[in-house]
Amino acid sequence: MARTSLQSRLAIGIAAPVAVATLLTVVLVSYGVRQLVDDFVLTRLEHDLETLVAGVELSPDAPPHQGKQLTQVYQQPYSGHYFQIEAPGSAPQRSRSLWDQRLDLPDLEPGERRTFRTRGPEGQPLMMLAEGFSQSGRSAVVGVAEDLGPLTSTVQFLQIAIGGLGVLLLALIVLAQTALIRRGLAPLSALRQELHRLEQGDITELNANRVPAEIQPLIKEINQLIRLISSRLTRSRNALGNLAHALKTPLTILDGLAEDGERTTGDELHRQVAAMRNIVERELRRARLAGGGMPGRTLAPETALGELVDVFSKVYANKAITFDIQAPPELKLPLDREDFLELAGVLLDNACKWCDHRVQVAVERTGETTLLIVDDDGPGCPAEQRDSLAKRGWRVDEEQPGSGLGLAIAADILEQYDGLLSFHDSPLGGLQVKATLKTGRD
Amino acid sequence: MRLLLVEDEAALAEQLRKALSDAGFATDVTGDGIEAQYLGEEEAYDVAVLDLGLPGRSGLDVLRNWRTAGNDLPVLILTARDAWHEKVDGFKAGADDYLGKPFHTEELIARLNALIHRASNRPGGALTAGDLTLDEERQEALLPSGTRVGLTGTEFRLIRYLMLHPDTLLSKSRLTEHVYEYDQDRDSNVIEVYINRLRRKIGHEAIETRRGQGYVFHPRFFHQQDG
Numbered sequence: 244m245a246r247t248s249l250q251s252r253l254a255i256g257i258a259a260p261v262a263v264a265t266l267l268t269v270v271l272v273s274y275g276v277r278q279l280v281d282d283f284v285l286t287r288l289e290h291d292l293e294t295l296v297a298g299v300e301l302s303p304d305a306p307p308h309q310g311k312q313l314t315q316v317y318q319q320p321y322s323g324h325y326f327q328i329e330a331p332g333s334a335p336q337r338s339r340s341l342w343d344q345r346l347d348l349p350d351l352e353p354g355e356r357r358t359f360r361t362r363g364p365e366g367q368p369l370m371m372l373a374e375g376f377s378q379s380g381r382s383a384v385v386g387v388a389e390d391l392g393p394l395t396s397t398v399q400f401l402q403i404a405i406g407g408l409g410v411l412l413l414a415l416i417v418l419a420q421t422a423l424i425r426r427g428l429a430p431l432s433a434l435r436q437e438l439h440r441l442e443q444g445d446i447t448e449l450n451a452n453r454v455p456a457e458i459q460p461l462i463k464e465i466n467q468l469i470r471l472i473s474s475r476l477t478r479s480r481n482a483l484g485n486l487a488h489a490l491k492t493p494l495t496i497l498d499g500l501a502e503d504g505e506r507t508t509g510d511e512l513h514r515q516v517a518a519m520r521n522i523v524e525r526e527l528r529r530a531r532l533a534g535g536g537m538p539g540r541t542l543a544p545e546t547a548l549g550e551l552v553d554v555f556s557k558v559y560a561n562k563a564i565t566f567d568i569q570a571p572p573e574l575k576l577p578l579d580r581e582d583f584l585e586l587a588g589v590l591l592d593n594a595c596k597w598c599d600h601r602v603q604v605a606v607e608r609t610g611e612t613t614l615l616i617v618d619d620d621g622p623g624c625p626a627e628q629r630d631s632l633a634k635r636g637w638r639v640d641e642e643q644p645g646s647g648l649g650l651a652i653a654a655d656i657l658e659q660y661d662g663l664l665s666f667h668d669s670p671l672g673g674l675q676v677k678a679t680l681k682t683g684r685d
Numbered sequence: 686m687r688l689l690l691v692e693d694e695a696a697l698a699e700q701l702r703k704a705l706s707d708a709g710f711a712t713d714v715t716g717d718g719i720e721a722q723y724l725g726e727e728e729a730y731d732v733a734v735l736d737l738g739l740p741g742r743s744g745l746d747v748l749r750n751w752r753t754a755g756n757d758l759p760v761l762i763l764t765a766r767d768a769w770h771e772k773v774d775g776f777k778a779g780a781d782d783y784l785g786k787p788f789h790t791e792e793l794i795a796r797l798n799a800l801i802h803r804a805s806n807r808p809g810g811a812l813t814a815g816d817l818t819l820d821e822e823r824q825e826a827l828l829p830s831g832t833r834v835g836l837t838g839t840e841f842r843l844i845r846y847l848m849l850h851p852d853t854l855l856s857k858s859r860l861t862e863h864v865y866e867y868d869q870d871r872d873s874n875v876i877e878v879y880i881n882r883l884r885r886k887i888g889h890e891a892i893e894t895r896r897g898q899g900y901v902f903h904p905r906f907f908h909q910q911d912g
Binding site: 520528531550551553554557558560561580581584585587588589 | 768769770772773776777780781782783787799803
């Protein structure tokens with residue numbers, strides 16, 4: 244099971260290096276101690292060997308005679324310290340400690356020396372130093388050995404001690420770390436309860452104060468998302484409601500028309516169908532809006548307006564309109580491209596419809612708001628009608644077929660961005676439409 | 686005027702084909718993107734009406750392929766996708782005009798006429814040549830004298846093509862190509878018959894015959910003779 248528990252991942256992440264380090268320590272210490280022991284034993288053996296060789300007498304018919312007295316340990320049977328001298332043609336001379344045992348010495352040329360491990364009396368592990376030498380034309384081999392048993396067991400104890408310490412350390416670290424994580428993540432279970440309450444509808448957003456600073460940005464993001472989704476939900480609910488209600492009126496009329504069949508005129512049918520079409524169109528456009536608050540969206544208004552102007556130059560080719568775009572090329576806005584194109588498209592379309600031959604569009608960002616200003620040189624709109632311009636289409640069921648749909652859509656988009664639409668006299672002579680959007684700080 | 690109608694919904698396509706034919710367009714219909722692209726490449730159309738959601742190949746791809754191949758056939762996109770960002774994409778792909786569904790047939794025809802006038806560098810408004818005016822809505826010719834002359838469908842298509850290409854030598858086969866639909870019987874001798882009928886209606890000298898080459902339409906014939 245590939246469960247990605249933070250706990251186990253951290254435990255493995257810490258335990259593995261500690262285990263490796265412990266193992267390495269054990270290996271290194273064992274090696275070092277063994278080397279130390281070998282060196283120590285070997286030095287002693289060398290001394291004893293030199294003493295032996297210095298004191299030995301080789302005669303043709305007698306076994307090699309060792310006159311010099313070595314330490315007492317070579318006299319005690321199976322003491323762990325042994326020597327043996329072998330010369331060809333006679334019985335070997337052995338230390339008393341060997342008792343009835345003998346050592347296997349290799350054949351060595353004079354001056355040749357060899358160190359090796361072997362087994363001695365009672366199976367003792369021995370370190371053996373053997374050397375070939377010659378005395379007045381006779382050659383012999385001398386071997387000195389020492390039991391490593393007591394030293395080896397000390398080394399083993401050391402190894403086990405270090406290993407044990409490593410395991411203990413490991414266990415301690417894992418335990419401490421588990422406790423730490425439990426403690427560190429405790430606020431998350433509080434968060435889980437919060438989420439549960441959110442789901443139940445007891446609260447509308449998560450409390451960011453109850454969690455550690457590292458998690459706070461996450462909570463803020465989640466809250467942002469909750470707001471966005473709930474505003475979308477509200478919007479789509481409203482849209483569905485509006486749609487259903489708005490369609491009822493023309494449907495009722497159509498029903499009525501169907502009842503007095505012979506007097507029904509095509510015109511009336513057309514009018515009702517057009518009304519329904521407008522309703523569908525507007526709700527469809529509202530449904531498409533992304534709305535504000537989407538993080539990470541950036542839009543270059545200059546590029547987008549350039550693209551739109553290309554479109555309008557073609558759509559209104561017969562009017563030969565001169566377009567003037569005033570937007571800083573480096574300006575980037577946190578807006579959805581489709582929403583912006585829809586808003587600017589509606590306003591520009593309106594301006595193109597009414598203009599004589601000039602349309603001007605400007606984007607300005609000041610502080611937390613962004614202005615989209617569209618001017619035309621058309622007949623304009625008298626001040627007393629401007630209010631109804633802005634209001635028209637606010638409520639779908641008051642909609643007259645074919646009127647004000649564009650500006651109603653613009654108002655819908657602005658609503659998503661906490662903005663508003665206002666109308667003024669244009670310096671070009673016609674109407675100026677000013678859209679104010681809340682775009683927040685950079 | 687020959688028109689390519691690319692629309693995959695059969696009922697709407699048929700309804701449109703009728704309306705467009707009545708408005709004097711020799712209309713070929715296809716509902717498939719790949720076939721549409723082929724027809725646009727192979728046939729001499731004057732204008733195309735293009736739906737975007739097509740089986741085979743999307744309308745935008747068809748349009749892009751035409752434009753990449755250097756085909757500058759005037760194209761009007763007719764689609765339910767009429768958000769401004771979608772229009773921007775359509776025009777970027779090379780469309781000349783864009784009409785959202787649902788639409789009024791009259792508006793479509795008016796836009797198509799405007800598109801054709803634009804393609805032959807004509808200003809907007811009624812189609813005129815000299816002092817001869819063509820009423821495209823009623824399919825009537827308005828003579829300098831003020832007399833209205835009714836025209837049959839083929840006559841209307843023929844005179845419109847002539848008026849859009851004044852003082853130009855037009856071969857019989859070119860006229861046939863632009864006046865008849867794809868699967869119609871194309872006997873180029875029939876053009877002669879229609880040219881003669883037109884001459885009887887608007888004046889013999891207006892259309893000059895170049896033997897073995899074709900016809901030239903002279904708008905100057907319609908200038909008021911004031912010396």
